[in-house]
Structure formats: structure tokens, C-alpha cells
Amino acid sequence: MKNSDRILNFLLPIISVAAVVVLWAAAARSVDSEYILPTVGETFTALLELFKSAEFYRAFLGTLKRSFIAFSISYILAFFVAFCSYESGKAKRFLSPLLVIIRALPTIAIVLLLIVWTNSRIAPVIVTMLVIFPTLYNNLYSALCGIDKELNEMCKVFGVKNYQRITKVVFPQIAPEFIAAAGAGLTLNLKLMVAAEVLAQTAYSMGYLLNTSKIYFEIPTMLALVLITVITGLIIEFLFGLWAKKAVKR
Amino acid sequence: MISLKNITKRYGDKTVFENFNLDVEENAITVILGESGSGKTTLLNTIARLTGFEGEITGADKVSMVFQRDRLVPHLTVKDNILLVNKSADVKSMLESVGLSGTENLYPQDLSAGMARRVAILRAFCSPAPVLLMDEPLVNLDLAIKYSIIGQIKRLREESGKTVILVSHDVKETVMLADRIVVIGGGKIIFDRKSATERTLTALLLNNFQG
Numbered sequence: 001m002k003n004s005d006r007i008l009n010f011l012l013p014i015i016s017v018a019a020v021v022v023l024w025a026a027a028a029r030s031v032d033s034e035y036i037l038p039t040v041g042e043t044f045t046a047l048l049e050l051f052k053s054a055e056f057y058r059a060f061l062g063t064l065k066r067s068f069i070a071f072s073i074s075y076i077l078a079f080f081v082a083f084c085s086y087e088s089g090k091a092k093r094f095l096s097p098l099l100v101i102i103r104a105l106p107t108i109a110i111v112l113l114l115i116v117w118t119n120s121r122i123a124p125v126i127v128t129m130l131v132i133f134p135t136l137y138n139n140l141y142s143a144l145c146g147i148d149k150e151l152n153e154m155c156k157v158f159g160v161k162n163y164q165r166i167t168k169v170v171f172p173q174i175a176p177e178f179i180a181a182a183g184a185g186l187t188l189n190l191k192l193m194v195a196a197e198v199l200a201q202t203a204y205s206m207g208y209l210l211n212t213s214k215i216y217f218e219i220p221t222m223l224a225l226v227l228i229t230v231i232t233g234l235i236i237e238f239l240f241g242l243w244a245k246k247a248v249k250r
Numbered sequence: 251m252i253s254l255k256n257i258t259k260r261y262g263d264k265t266v267f268e269n270f271n272l273d274v275e276e277n278a279i280t281v282i283l284g285e286s287g288s289g290k291t292t293l294l295n296t297i298a299r300l301t302g303f304e305g306e307i308t309g310a311d312k313v314s315m316v317f318q319r320d321r322l323v324p325h326l327t328v329k330d331n332i333l334l335v336n337k338s339a340d341v342k343s344m345l346e347s348v349g350l351s352g353t354e355n356l357y358p359q360d361l362s363a364g365m366a367r368r369v370a371i372l373r374a375f376c377s378p379a380p381v382l383l384m385d386e387p388l389v390n391l392d393l394a395i396k397y398s399i400i401g402q403i404k405r406l407r408e409e410s411g412k413t414v415i416l417v418s419h420d421v422k423e424t425v426m427l428a429d430r431i432v433v434i435g436g437g438k439i440i441f442d443r444k445s446a447t448e449r450t451l452t453a454l455l456l457n458n459f460q461g
Contacts, residue, residue, distance in 0.1 A: 154321040157298045158314055158335040158377055168334060172325045 038220040046220035047227065055209075060228070062204040066121070067193045070128035074189075075182060077129075078136035086144040103134045107192075111199040120203065124196030131192050132185050139184065143177030179244045186240055187233040194229050251276060252297075252381060252413060257305035259292055266292050267437045270305070274430075276380075279407055279414040281428035283421070283441075285455055288434050290417035291318070294383045297415065314377035316384040320370040322358040329354040332373050339376040348372055348402050364395035371399065375406045382407075384416040388423050400426050421451045433458075 021040060028039040038046070050056040081099075085092035107127060114123035147170055155165040197207020206225060213221040252274040259266045266289040274280050284290045295301045297310050314335065322331050328350070329341045345351055348368050358366055367387065374382050387403070388396045400423060407414050418424050424431055425448050433441035433451065435458035441451075 150317070150319065150321050151323060153300055154315075154317065155334075157300065157383075158373075159312060159379070160334055164334065168326065168330070169323050 035217055035219055038223055042220040043223045043227065046218070047224040050221065050224055050228070055204075058204045059206050059209050060232075062202075063190075063193055063197060063206040064232075066125050066197075066202075066205070067128070067190050070125045070193060071132065071185060071189045073125075074129040074133045075136055075185070078133055078140050079178075082137050082140040082144055085141055099134055099137060102130055105130055107131060107196075108199060111196050115200050120200040123200045124193055124202055124205075124207070127196040127200075128189055128192045132189050135188070136181055136185050139181030140178060143174040143181065146177065147173055175247065179247060183237065183240050183244060186236050190229065190233050190236065252309035252415070253307070254297070255306040255308075257293075257296060257303055257307070259289070259296055259301070259303045265437065267296075270437065270439075272432065272439065274309075274413065274415055276309075276413045277411055278429035279404070279416060279427055280430045280432060281424045282415065282417045282432045282434060283424045283451060283455070284417070284419060284434040285458070286419055289437060290419070290434065291385055293434070294385050294415065294417055297381075298383055310381045312379040313381040313383055314374040314379040315382070316370050316374045316387045318385045318389060320358070320366045322366060322370060322373075324358050327355050327357055328361070328369050331358070331369065332376050335373055335377045341376075344372055344376060347406075349398075364391055364399070367391060367395075368399060368402070371403065371406070375410050375412065380412055382412045382414045384414060386418055387416065388418070388420065396423065397426075403427065421448050421455070424451060 024037075025040050028037045031037045034042055081095055085095055107130075110130065111123055111127050114126050118126065151169050151173075152165070154160075155169055160169070194206050194210070196202075197205040198211050200207070201211060202208055206229060210222055210225050213219075213225065254270060254272045254274075257270040258268050259270075270293075282290055282293060292301065294315070296303045297307060298313050298315055299307075322328075323334065326334065328345070332339050332341050332344070341354060342351070345353060348371075350365060350368055350372075353361065353365065353369075358369070361369065371384075371387060374384070384403075388399060391399065403414075403416075404427065416427060418427075425446065428445070430444055431441065431446050431451070432439055433454050435455075440458055441454050
């Protein structure tokens with residue numbers, strides 16, 4: 001890669017973020033109202049205020065914890081269901097309508113129903129799981145379908161033990177896709193969780209803080225919370241990407 | 251002795267074999283010669299239980315195999331590919347014996363076609379299974395490599411004492427390798443001798459092809 005290309009590759013994302021900030025600043029200046037669109041400075045002041053409050057950290061960690069739980073359960077379930085579909089045509093036919101129904105579920109209606117059936121802490125977890133499950137399932141199922149059948153046959157002929165076949169032959173083949181599926185779901189998972197928390201009014205959550213800010217018309221705080229969600233999503237994606245690179249190399 | 255008794259194999263309406271019988275002596279290389287589409291690979295897959303069939307096969311419960319494509323695991327090194335089928339294999343000396351010393355830590359994609367084929371053959375010989383099935387192991391190889399591998403197969407077979415069933419469509423390699431030659435055509439055995447000349451085998455294949 002040329003030096004100029006390298007510099008450009010480094011600069012382009014910075015320019016793109018800077019363009020958004022400039023547009024935001026220009027729009028805020030022309031609107032000239034903190035209650036409609038706060039300035040960049042006002043938002044950052046609100047951000048610093050949030051960082052000083054213990055309530056924010058409690059909400060932030062609560063949201064992260066629920067996100068992690070929802071994602072983990074959904075991923076394990078998606079893997080299990082994808083594996084059943086891959087192994088048995090009958091299982092796939094049985095599960096197919098259920099997946100269509102899950103995909104078609106109206107998220108907002110389900111949150112409201114789940115609040116009645118469960119409580120405001122569990123409802124966002126279930127909704128997030130339901131929304132990311134079909135995406136994870138599709139990615140994992142495609143990965144399983146990509147397994148080299150000839151290598152499986154080879155293992156069968158040579159009498160390679162199932163444990164060895166799965167760990168040494170099958171898993172390394174599907175690991176890159178499995179990791180990619182997880183990466184794609186992580187940020188979406190966090191966004192969905194915050195949205196579901198807003199609807200469910202979950203105590204000690206980013207969603208709850210957003211809703212409270214809306215009620216009190218604290219627009220800079222709302223924007224600061226959105227900013228934190230975006231940055232957290234980016235950090236998770238970045239850290240996961242770093243880990244994934246190492247894991248795939250292994 | 252490996253016995254195939256009344257083997258019938260069909261793909262839908264197409265019958266590949268019907269009541270096919272064959273006894274294979276142990277500690278020898280039996281080459282099954284036939285034209286493309288004569289059912290040679292199907293016969294090997296049947297013995298390896300990779301495909302369903304009617305009939306009975308005895309004496310080949312545990313087999314190893316050299317496939318037409320090498321089927322080496324791409325993300326495992328040469329050494330690990332061999333250890334996958336036999337944990338206690340002396341990989342280093344085995345590789346040395348076929349002129350592949352120093353390749354233990356290479357991956358299949360780093361090997362030439364001839365080297366990869368040798369590794370696939372070595373892997374099959376390293377397996378503890380007493381019966382080795384070889385599906386056209388010399389196909390698509392340069393002449394010099396082919397002859398070198400023929401010598402290695404004969405030597406490895408003698409050292410290992412395995413029973414080898416090899417299928418081929420190449421008359422020359424059949425004559426060079428076989429302790430016994432079985433020619434098949436139309437789902438039946440049309441020739442079965444300890445040895446034969448290239449001319450005889452060519453004539454047989456041509457007659458069967460024309461007929």
C-alpha cells in the first residue's frame with residue numbers, strides 16, 4: 001500500500017466524523033435553541049455531568065449486563081436451533097414457521113405485552129433476544145452449511161473420534177463465520193436493548209435515563225446518552241474485532 | 251480375506267451392481283480396473299460404508315482411504331493431518347521415507363499436488379486400519395511423480411502388511427502396481443488374474459467399451 005493511501009485510510013474516518021460534528025454545530029447554530037437541538041458544547045457539558053453521577057454508572061452497567069445476558073442466551077439458542085436444522089431436515093421444517101413468526105413479531109407490541117407477562121427488567125431482555133435471534137440463526141446456519149462434507153466423510157472412514165472431528169476439523173472451519181455473526185449482532189443488540197428499555201421503563205437503565213430526560217426536556221442529556229450508546233457500541237465492536245482477529249489466526 | 255457377497259447398489263433407477271461378488275486376498279494389492287463410469291468409486295465407497303447398499307461385506311470393518319481429491323484438512327499442518335488418524339504415528343520418519351522431510355509444519359496449501367498426494371497416501375498408511383482403499387491415487391500427476399509414488403506405495407504396503415484395494419482406469423499403473431487385477435465393466439467382473447500384459451488389459455477395456 002502506498003504511503004498516500006495509508007494516510008488517506010487513516011484520515012477518511014476522521015474527516016467523516018468531523019463532517020457530522022460540523023453539520024451538527026451548523027444546524028444547532030441555525031436552530032439556536034437548546035430545547036430543540038443543543039450545541040456540541042452543551043451536549044458535552046451534559047455528558048460530563050452524566051459522568052459525575054452515580055446513577056448514570058448504575059444505569060450504564062445495568063444496560064450492559066442485560067445486553068450481555070440477552071446476547072449470550074440468544075447466541076446459544078441460535079446455535080442450538082441452527083445445529084438442529086443442519087442435522088435434520090425434519091427439525092428444519094418444524095422450526096421454519098416458528099422463525100418466520102419470530103421475525104414478523106412487532107417489537108413495540110411485544111415489549112408492552114411482555115411487561116404485563118413478566119416485568120420491566122426481563123421484558124427488554126426477551127425482546128432483544130427475539131429480534132437478534134433470527135439474524136444470528138441465519139448466519140450460524142449458513143456457516144454450518146458451509147462445512148466441507150468431504151472432510152466429514154474422511155473422518156468417518158478413518159474412524160476419527162467425534163470430539164476430535166468437532167474440535168479439529170469442524171469448528172476451525174466455522175469459527176470465522178461464527179465470530180462474524182457475533183460481531184454483527186453485538187452493536188445491534190445494544191441499540192435494541194436501549195430502545196426496549198425506553199418502552200419498558202426499566203429501572204437503572206440507559207433507556208430509563210433517556211425517558212426521564214425526555215420528560216424533563218433535557219435535550220442535551222438525551223443527546224449525550226445517545227452519544228454514549230453509539231460510542232459504547234463502537235468500542236464493543238472494536239474490542240471484539242481485535243479479539244476476533246487473534247481468534248481466527250489461532 | 252475380504253468378501254463382498256451379493257452386493258447390489260442402485261442410484262434411483264440406475265443399477266450400478268447387482269449381486270456382485272468378490273473375494274480379496276489379504277497382504278496384497280488388488281487393482282480394480284475399469285473405464286470411467288464403470289462403478290469403481292462406487293465399489294470403494296460401498297466397502298468404506300460411505301453409501302448404502304444391499305448385500306454383505308466381511309473383513310473390512312476398519313478401513314483407511316486415499317480419495318480422488320486429497321481431502322487433507324486445510325487448517326491442519328501436515329503433521330497434524332497425519333496425527334488426526336493415528337496419534338502415535340512417527341510422522342517425522344514416515345515423511346522422510348517418502349522424501350517429504352521438513353514438511354511437518356507446512357499446511358496443505360503450501361504443498362505441490364504431488365506432495366499433497368504423498369501426504370494423503372502416507373496418512374492412509376499411518377492409519378491403524380488393516381485395509382486401505384485407494385481411489386485413483388495417481389490421477390492428474392506428472393509421469394515422474396507417478397512412477398516415484400508407485401514405488402512408494404509398493405514399499406509402504408510391504409512394510410505395513412496392509413491389504414490394498416486400488417481402483418484405476420490406467421492400464422500401465424495397474425500392471426506396475428497389482429498383485430491381482432480385476433477388470434470390471436457393466437457392473438460385472440470381466441477379468442480376474444494375478445497378472446496381465448498392458449496389451450491384454452487395453453484390449454479388454456476397448457472390447458468392453460465398444461460392446
